[in-house]
Amino acid sequence: NAGVTQTPKFQVLKTGQSMTLQCAQDMNHEYMSWYRQDPGMGLRLIHYSVGAGITDQGEVPNGYNVSRSTTEDFPLRLLSAAPSQTSVYFCASSRDRGKQYFGPGTRLTVT
């Protein structure tokens, strides 16, 4: 199993550009989440999904969209990038809402 994979590993955007961070898992997990990690802030939940076709907002959802058309994939879309969205983004999945498996992260810089 590859586990949770994320692409790209690094990305630089200009303010106002849009992009999609990709996340995929091959463990047939129902639950998937997106977090951002900033220095001194810990991991904060952006959006999560409890199954295909079902998504909900986390703690810091503004400026981000998600969709879940398949069990395997959970992309995160930045609609109009802002410098405040400079961060490291982690995708995670879990089988039973408990133990989460994290991907390697995407380091995003918005200039």
Place this chain on the structure above:
Amino acid sequence: EDQVTQSPEALRLQEGESSSLNCSYTVSGLRGLFWYRQDPGKGPEFLFTLYSAGEEKEKERLKATLTKKESFLHITAPKPEDSATYLCAVQARQGAQKLVFGQGTRLTINP
């Protein structure tokens, strides 16, 4: 509001010098408390889940304990490879999948 506070922010030990990391939490009905290890540039890696006060779990040189207000991660005779950031997170019973993370403790073990 669910909250997690970890202390200290950073800890530097000599190889073999045992110590403990603290995770204080407030949550409206605890479903689970999670410990993760995070190496630089990587995603968090699951260590333990604790569900009720008095519970303890061990893995190699690490032991996690839980009370009604806090959890401790005890590190016995640490080695340089134990150097990492240790993250604590709580999950409330009512939350769909919302882990609330502390800011982490950065542990450095000097040889």
